[in-house]
Structures are given as structure tokens and as C-alpha cells.
Amino acid sequence: MTNKKEQQDVLWHSIDISEGLTKLTTNATKGLSEQEADDRLSRYGENVLPEKKKESKLLRFFKHFNDILIYILLIAAVVTAVLGHWVDTIVIIIVAVVNACIGFFQENKAEKALEDIKKMLSHTAQVIRDGKRIEISASHLAIGDLAMLHPGDKIPADLRLIKSDNLRIEESALTGESVPSQKTVHPVPADTPLGDRSNMAFSTTTVSAGTGLGIVVATGQDTEIGKINRMMSDVKLITTPLLRQTANFGKSVSFVIIAIAVLVFIFGHFYRHYDTGELLMSVIGLAIAAIPEGLPAILSIILAIGVQNMAKRKAIVRTLPSVETLGSVAVICSDKTGTLTKNEMTVKTLVTANSLFDVTGTGYSPAGEILKDGTKADLISEPVLDTLIGGFYICNEASLGKDDDDNWYIKGDPTEGALITLYEKSPVDHHETDRIATIPFDSEYKYMATLVEADNENIIYIKGAPDRLLSMAEKQYTIEGESLFDKKYWESKITSLAANGQRVIGGAYKKVSKDKKDLHHEDLYEGITFLGLAGIIDPPREEAIAAIKQCKEAGITVKMITGDHIETAKSIGREMGIGDGMKALEGKDIELMSDEELESAALEYNIFARTSPEHKLRLVKALQARNIICAMTGDGVNDAPALKKADVGIAMGIKGTEVTKDAAEMVLADDNFSTIAAAVEEGRRVYDNLKKTILFILPTNGAESFLIIASILFGTLMPLTPIQILWVNMVTSVTISLALAFEKLEPETMKRPPRSPKTPLLDGYFIWRILFVSILIGGGTLLLNLYLLNKGVSEEIVKTVTIQTIVITQMFHLFNSRSIRKSAFSGDFFGNKAVFVVSGLLILLQLSITYIPFMNNVFGTVMLPLHFWLYPFLFGLGIFIIVEIEKLVMRKISNRL
Ligand code: ATP
Numbered sequence: 001m002t003n004k005k006e007q008q009d010v011l012w013h014s015i016d017i018s019e020g021l022t023k024l025t026t027n028a029t030k031g032l033s034e035q036e037a038d039d040r041l042s043r044y045g046e047n048v049l050p051e052k053k054k055e056s057k058l059l060r061f062f063k064h065f066n067d068i069l070i071y072i073l074l075i076a077a078v079v080t081a082v083l084g085h086w087v088d089t090i091v092i093i094i095v096a097v098v099n100a101c102i103g104f105f106q107e108n109k110a111e112k113a114l115e116d117i118k119k120m121l122s123h124t125a126q127v128i129r130d131g132k133r134i135e136i137s138a139s140h141l142a143i144g145d146l147a148m149l150h151p152g153d154k155i156p157a158d159l160r161l162i163k164s165d166n167l168r169i170e171e172s173a174l175t176g177e178s179v180p181s182q183k184t185v186h187p188v189p190a191d192t193p194l195g196d197r198s199n200m201a202f203s204t205t206t207v208s209a210g211t212g213l214g215i216v217v218a219t220g221q222d223t224e225i226g227k228i229n230r231m232m233s234d235v236k237l238i239t240t241p242l243l244r245q246t247a248n249f250g251k252s253v254s255f256v257i258i259a260i261a262v263l264v265f266i267f268g269h270f271y272r273h274y275d276t277g278e279l280l281m282s283v284i285g286l287a288i289a290a291i292p293e294g295l296p297a298i299l300s301i302i303l304a305i306g307v308q309n310m311a312k313r314k315a316i317v318r319t320l321p322s323v324e325t326l327g328s329v330a331v332i333c334s335d336k337t338g339t340l341t342k343n344e345m346t347v348k349t350l351v352t353a354n355s356l357f358d359v360t361g362t363g364y365s366p367a368g369e370i371l372k373d374g375t376k377a378d379l380i381s382e383p384v385l386d387t388l389i390g391g392f393y394i395c396n397e398a399s400l401g402k403d404d405d406d407n408w409y410i411k412g413d414p415t416e417g418a419l420i421t422l423y424e425k426s427p428v429d430h431h432e433t434d435r436i437a438t439i440p441f442d443s444e445y446k447y448m449a450t451l452v453e454a455d456n457e458n459i460i461y462i463k464g465a466p467d468r469l470l471s472m473a474e475k476q477y478t479i480e481g482e483s484l485f486d487k488k489y490w491e492s493k494i495t496s497l498a499a500n501g502q503r504v505i506g507g508a509y510k511k512v513s514k515d516k517k518d519l520h521h522e523d524l525y526e527g528i529t530f531l532g533l534a535g536i537i538d539p540p541r542e543e544a545i546a547a548i549k550q551c552k553e554a555g556i557t558v559k560m561i562t563g564d565h566i567e568t569a570k571s572i573g574r575e576m577g578i579g580d581g582m583k584a585l586e587g588k589d590i591e592l593m594s595d596e597e598l599e600s601a602a603l604e605y606n607i608f609a610r611t612s613p614e615h616k617l618r619l620v621k622a623l624q625a626r627n628i629i630c631a632m633t634g635d636g637v638n639d640a641p642a643l644k645k646a647d648v649g650i651a652m653g654i655k656g657t658e659v660t661k662d663a664a665e666m667v668l669a670d671d672n673f674s675t676i677a678a679a680v681e682e683g684r685r686v687y688d689n690l691k692k693t694i695l696f697i698l699p700t701n702g703a704e705s706f707l708i709i710a711s712i713l714f715g716t717l718m719p720l721t722p723i724q725i726l727w728v729n730m731v732t733s734v735t736i737s738l739a740l741a742f743e744k745l746e747p748e749t750m751k752r753p754p755r756s757p758k759t760p761l762l763d764g765y766f767i768w769r770i771l772f773v774s775i776l777i778g779g780g781t782l783l784l785n786l787y788l789l790n791k792g793v794s795e796e797i798v799k800t801v802t803i804q805t806i807v808i809t810q811m812f813h814l815f816n817s818r819s820i821r822k823s824a825f826s827g828d829f830f831g832n833k834a835v836f837v838v839s840g841l842l843i844l845l846q847l848s849i850t851y852i853p854f855m856n857n858v859f860g861t862v863m864l865p866l867h868f869w870l871y872p873f874l875f876g877l878g879i880f881i882i883v884e885i886e887k888l889v890m891r892k893i894s895n896r897l
Pocket of ligand 1: 064335336337415416441442443444446447448463465466503504505506560561563564565
């Protein structure tokens with residue numbers, strides 16, 4: 001190969017293919033050898049684009065101070081400093097810094113989770129090396145590699161095309177032109193602008209139709225996209241609706257806090273005639289008490305843990321908000337093949353114009369026979385069958401292989417794999433046939449065609465959805481030769497195979513003249529001779545059947561949207577529990593409907609057959625018009641618009657194309673429907689835990705604020721100093737509330753209907769509970785203070801008891817919060833170990849602030865005589881019991897309603 005500089009200077013689009021191959025010392029059929037590819041990789045580097053420049057760590061750290069809640073803390077620090085309360089100033093600043101550290105740490109953790117997921121989504125490329133088709137990570141592509149292109153692929157590097165079968169590429173990422181450009185292999189003038197270089201395929205653009213083969217001429221930074229340094233970001237959006245709602249809530253709280261603080265100051269100053277300095281300290285205490293500093297950080301950690309859990313369950317979430325949206329999904333529209341079914345196809349039946357055949361054997365192993373009336377069929381007397389099986393083999397892009405453990409496997413589309421296995425079971429021999437041109441399978445057209453050389457003429461073999469081929473066929477092939485087409489006969493055969501749940505593929509051919517060298521859809525409009533049918537079984541996935549049942553219980557409707565025959569779809573639907581197994585709508589019916597008609601049909605029907613990708617898009621729109629949150633699966637390039645439109649677009653990780661994955665919110669690593677149900681379950685768990693955390697944290701702030709306001713209004717002792725308040729807040733929000741992130745799914749979570757997305761974060765019951773618990777803890781602590789003061793207990797001891805009372809009561813309240821409405825003992829009480837670990841940790845922290853002399857000095861606490869511990873524990877237990885009784889009463893009331 002020429003050196004890198006020289007190679008970069010070549011205008012690849014203007015030279016001949018053979019010249020290009022020579023310059024890159026590669027071969028048009030065998031590609032590079034593994035050894036050569038490795039050498040070139042180590043010489044010229046990997047095929048990766050430079051990472052987007054990240055904001056500096058320092059800047060990202062300081063961004064965490066840019067928050068109104070922190071501003072209030074910082075103002076408090078300044079005021080305390082002016083008043084000469086240095087210890088308070090230092091502690092407040094420490095808290096602000098600790099808070100920023102936690103926020104920074106959380107953000108990194110969330111980003112790390114998304115980074116890891118990005119790696120799971122890394123691109124692959126299909127190349128030919130040493131004459132073999134293999135799949136490699138796109139980063140391992142070397143200059144001179146032969147890359148194969150299929151619909152939906154993201155082009156992995158800059159390529160000079162050497163083969164194009166109706167190849168069309170969407171290049172808007174590079175040229176801004178959204179109409180796909182048709183590609184050829186002929187050289188174009190050297191000065192042709194980028195958008196018109198029809199023999200080139202550029203990195204990160206996408207194949208919208210057809211197939212092709214290209215030589216890698218530039219990788220990584222040297223590609224056109226690398227030169228303009230535009231990195232396609234794979235994982236986006238780190239905020240979610242709930243986080244935004246909480247942030248807004250925080251802002252509103254701050255304004256209310258400021259207003260109340262001012263009012264309290266005015267009241268204390270003019271009516272109670274407090275000392276200004278002391279009063280200011282109390283008002284600062286109030287502001288600090290009311291700020292839920294830890295809340296944003298805790299919420300984002302819960303989401304990040306949710307994303308990681310989903311990834312463990314094979315659901316790769318690309319955008320954080322979809323973790324929440326998943327929890328409110330009401331309809332899941334799923335593909336059939338491979339998602340609900342196993343995608344392990346076996347041909348079971350063959351039908352020609354004269355006879356019916358059974359095929360024995362299972363899976364892709366070519367062990368089996370073709371039987372006619374129970375005995376082995378004689379292919380010599382069945383020329384039609386011979387041509388049908390041969391046609392299925394020729395018009396095919398899959399290949400059959402055996403792994404090291406002697407298991408048969410296929411490469412390519414399983415439907416096509418099943419037809420290769422069928423061919424291998426039969427004595428038919430077409431191995432050496434020369435293929436001239438192909439129209440690859442496309443779920444829009446639902447057929448595939450291949451033009452091959454024959455003796456005196458050329459032949460186009462076609463295979464596809466039989467009803468598609470029926471409408472194109474003019475004749476049929478029988479033992480007596482070509483004869484009149486008997487449409488009725490074929491229709492009845494198709495229906496009976498499909499009604500047994502078999503996937504039906506039709507085969508046909510057309511003879512053309514010897515000089516025909518290219519193939520277009522128009523070539524198939526007339527002169528087609530029908531050959532016969534293959535009935536393929538594709539068993540349902542057991543786990544998908546269970547997941548559909550689970551979805552039903554969770555109030556989620558599962559709809560099957562398939563390209564398959566209506567009878568096949570109904571039969572599989574019946575077997576899996578989708579719809580009633582009787583009602584189904586076809587793509588052609590959808591086409592006749594207005595948008596309004598489709599809205600009610602989308603609700604009424606659960607099975608949609610013979611659909612094409614644009615029907616999917618219309619169905620999503622129809623469901624959304626009825627305010628239904630819907631998830632939609634897809635794999636093909638044309639599914640991308642429907643996935644983008646759906647509330648949760650779900651792409652298949654194995655079968656899916658790069659374009660679909662890019663458009664999706666979630667990627668299924670195993671293509672399995674049950675993974676969607678698992679993700680919905682996790683989504684609901686995360687949302688519940690977010691709510692439980694909010695319900696737990698806010699009463700701490702509420703109780704403290706209540707206590708301070710009441711103390712100022714009644715003119716009693718200030719219950720806590722600002723730094724004591726900060727201690728209480730940090731200890732409760734940073735340690736114990738984290739435990740709720742690990743709370744398990746409550747059993748009835750998947751038994752209740754999906755949450756309406758309109759439900760506000762803090763509904764009426766929530767606000768009531770927060771106020772109720774705040775007043776209970778705040779008011780109770782105030783009474784306890786008064787009682788102790790009356791008994792002549794010293795102020796220091798009372799303050800220390802107050803800290804213990806609030807914190808320990810929150811520890812008890814944590815157990816209340818483990819279920820929002822149900823009894824604390826209703827679930828698996830010991831199921832969440834984190835709750836017990838943090839409770840232990842909390843007690844240690846509380847002991848340290850009470851018995852370590854240094855902590856006594858900083859926080860103004862004293863060493864409590866042992867019997868004073870009785871108050872916080874009894875008080876906490878009391879609150880725990882009262883809240884449980886409240887939940888019981890509320891349950892009774894709501895049961896009656
Ligand atoms: P789903 O949309 O649920 O994945 P599907 O895979 O059956 O269902 P399509 O891929 O659109 O949907 O296939 C529709 C029909 O096209 C099939 O019923 C079959 O008759 C035919 N078909 C499928 N794959 C091929 C193929 N590789 N070549 C020719 N015809 C095919």
C-alpha cells in the first residue's frame with residue numbers, strides 16, 4: 001500500500017475500481033487477510049472519531065453551585081460571618097461544598113452509566129477478510145477492507161463502492177440533503193462535489209435501501225465526517241420530567257422560604273423584640289432547615305441505578321427520561337417475528353400446483369426428508385418441487401454453518417436460513433449458479449428477487465409474501481409445464497397453512513433474455529410464473545407468553561404489528577394471548593381509513609397483519625391522539641420514523657439496524673418481548689422509589705421549619721442552631737434516604753394500571769402526608785422540648801435531645817416510607833438490606849455527634865446521659881405507629897370510595 005499521505009491525496013471517486021484496488025493492495029473478492037488488516041490497524045490507528053471535547057472537570061464542579069438553594073446557603077454563610085459566628089460560616093460552606101461534591105459525583109456516576117451503555121451499543125461492520133464474511137467492531141476496520149452494506153446500516157468508514165444493487169444512501173448527516181442518493185460504481189470527474197460523488201459512501205451516513213460492497217479508503221479522523229469533526233452523540237438527555245419537576249419545585253420552595261423568613265424576621269423584630277443578631281441566626285436556621293439540599297442528588301442516583309438494573313436485564317436505555325416514561329406505558333406494540341416468536345424457522349410444508357409435501361427435521365440442521373403421502377418424495381418425478389426449492393436457494397442471502405460444538409447455525413435472515421436448510425435436505429443442486437443482480441428483501445415490497453444466468457436465457461427467481469406474488473403472477477408451473485394461473489387454489493392453500501400458524505413464503509420465476517444484466521421492481525410487473533409455497537413454523541417464545549400475561553395484569557395492552565399473513569398472525573396471537581385471536585386488521589384496511597377511523601380501530605384491534613412500516617407510524621399517531629402512552633418495537637430502516645414518534649421507541653439489538661437503534665429510546669439486547677415487560681417493571685419500581693424518597697425527605701425539612709417557626713412565634717427557646725440543622729439535613733438525606741433506591745418492587749406494582757403521565761408529582765395525598773408528618777414530628781418535638789425545659793433540663797441537653805429526636809424519628813419514618821400506602825410489614829420486611837445498613841450507620845453518626853468531644857465543640861452538642869435516649873426512641877416509635885394507623889385509615893377510606 002502507498003503511504004498514508006499519498007493515500008489521503010487520492011481522489012478515490014475519480015479513479016477506476018481496478019486502479020483503486022491496486023493502490024490499496026487489496027482484492028475485490030477476498031478482501032484483506034486478517035494479518036494484513038491487523039498490520040494496517042497498528043500502523044494507521046483504529047477507525048474511531050475523536051471524542052467530543054468535554055467541559056473541564058472544574059467547570060462542571062462549579063456548575064453545582066449555580067442553584068438557587070445553594071445561593072441561599074451562601075448568603076446564610078455571609079450573614080453568619082458578618083455576625084461573627086465563624087463556626088457556623090465554616091460549616092455552612094462545608095455543606096455547600098459537600099453538596100456540590102455529591103452532585104458532581106452523582107453526575108459522573110450517571111454519565112458513567114450512560115458511557116457503559118454507549119459501549120454496549122458500539123457499531124459493527126460486516127467485512128470480507130480471507131474470502132470469508134465476518135462481523136467486526138467498526139473500530140477495527142482497516143484501509144483496504146471490503147465492507148458489505150445492507151439497508152439500515154450506518155456506513156462505518158469512507159468507502160469507494162465496487163458493487164451497488166439498487167443502493168441508496170441517506171447523506172443528510174454530511175450534506176444536509178435528506179433525499180437518499182442513488183449509488184453506482186462508475187468513476188466521476190475529480191471536481192465533483194461531495195454530495196454528487198455517486199460511487200462513494202461516507203462514514204456515519206445510512207443505507208436506506210439496496211445492498212452494496214465498498215473498499216475502505218479513509219477511517220476515523222481522515223473520513224469526511226472526521227474532517228468536519230462532527231460527532232454523532234449516541235446517548236442524550238440526562239434530565240427527566242420528574243427531575244425537572246423536582247428542580248422547579250425546589251425553586252418555588254426557595255421563594256416561599258425567603259418570603260416566610262422575611263415575615264418571621266419582621267414578626268420577631270417588631271412584636272417579640274428579639275435581639276437582631278439572634279433573630280437573624282434563627283431566620284437563617286429556618287432557611288437552611290427548609291432547603292432539601294440532598295434531594296436532587298438522591299433522585300439522579302436512583303435513576304442511574306435504574307438504568308444499570310435495566311441494562312442487567314438486557315434493556316439498554318439510551319435516554320434517562322424513558323426510565324420514567326416506561327413506567328407509564330399503556331400500550332406496547334410489538335413485532336411478531338423474533339420478538340414474540342423464537343425466530344428459529346423450520347420449513348414444515350411445501351405446496352405445488354399438483355401436490356403437498358411434508359418436511360421432517362427441526363431447527364437448522366439439514367437432517368430430514370421431504371415426504372409425499374408419508375413416503376420419501378422422488379424429485380425426478382417432481383420437477384416443480386425441484387425448481388421451487390432451487391429458486392428458494394438461489395434467491396437467498398443467508399448461509400448455513402456448523403460451530404465448534406457441531407451445532408448448525410445460520411448467518412443472515414432466519415426465514416432465508418430455513419430455506420437453505422430445506423435445500424440441503426433435498427437432492428436439488430444449484431450450488432454453482434452465477435447471480436447477476438438482486439433486489440434484496442424489503443418489508444415495504446415484501447419480496448426478494450435474484451437474476452441468474454441459465455443455459456439459453458436468464459432467469460429471475462422471486463420469493464416473498466405469497467399474496468404479493470399472487471397479485472403479480474400470470475401463470476403457474478405444473479408437472480405438465482406452464483399452465484393457466486389458478487388463484488383460488490393458491491388462496492385456499494395459503495389460508496389453510498397460515499391458519500395453522502405457519503409463516504408462508506411463495507416462490508416464482510420469470511424467464512428473461514440472455515442480455516438482461518440488471519434488475520428493477522418494474523421487471524416483475526408481468527410475465528411471472530408461480531411455483532409454489534413453503535409453510536414455515538416459528539414457535540412462540542414461552543417467556544413472551546408469560547410476559548404478555550404479566551402486562552395484562554398491569555393494565556398494559558399488547559398489540560401485535562406484523563408483516564405476516566393475517567391468519568398466521570391470528571393463530572400466533574391466539575396461542576400467545578394477544579387479543580381474542582379472532583379480530584385482526586390488515587394493512588390494506590388501514591390504508592382505507594381516515595385518521596379518525598384509525599383512532600378507534602387502533603383501540604379496538606390488537607392484531608395488525610400485512611402491515612408496512614408507514615402503518616406503524618399511523619398507528620402510533622392514532623394511539624397518541626387518544627392520549628395513550630405507547631411503546632413501539634422495530635428493526636428495519638423504515639421503522640425509524642414510527643420509533644421516533646412513539647413515546648418509547650424500542651429497537652432490536654440483534655436484528656435491528658443501526659438506523660433503528662439511533663432512533664430508539666431503548667435497545668433490547670436479546671430482541672425478546674419479555675425484556676420489554678421487565679423494563680416496564682423496572683420503570684415502575686424506579687418511579688415508585690423516586691416518590692418514596694421525596695415522601696421521606698421532605699418531612700425532615702417540613703418538621704424543622706415548623707419547629708423553628710413555632711418557636712419564634714411562641715417565643716420559646718430556639719430549638720436548633722443552623723449548623724445543627726445542617727447536620728440533621730445532611731445525615732437524613734445523604735445516608736438514609738439512599739436506602740430507598742434499593743427498595744424492591746412491591747408485588748402489586750405490576751397489578752395496577754399504568755400511571756397517567758398527567759399525574760402531578762405531588763398529588764393531594766402526597767401533600768397531605770408531607771404536611772401531616774412534618775407537623776407531627778415538628779409539633780411533637782416542640783412539645784417534648786417544652787416538657788424537658790419545664791422539668792429543668794439544661795438547654796444544651798434539650799438541643800442534643802432535639803437533634804436525636806428528629807434524626808431517629810426519621811429513621812423510623814424510613815420504614816413507614818418503604819411503602820407509600822401499604823403497611824410497613826406488608827412486603828418482604830428484610831428484603832432491602834440497605835435499610836438496615838443505613839439505620840446502623842445513622843446510629844453510629846448520632847453517637848459520634850454526641851460522644852466525640854470535637855463534634856461536641858463544633859455542633860454545640862453535649863454528652864447525653866443514657867436515659868435521655870429513651871425520648872427519641874419512644875418518640876420515633878410513636879410516630880411510626882401513628883403513620884401506620886394513618887395509612888390504614890386512608891386505605892379503608894379509599895377502599896370505600
Ligand atoms: P414482523 O413485522 O412481526 O417482524 P415479519 O417478519 O413476518 O413480521 P416482514 O419481515 O415484513 O414481517 O415479512 C412479511 C412477509 O414477507 C412474510 O410473511 C413472508 O411471507 C415474506 N418474507 C419475509 N422474509 C422474507 C425474505 N427474506 N424473502 C422473501 N420473503 C420474505
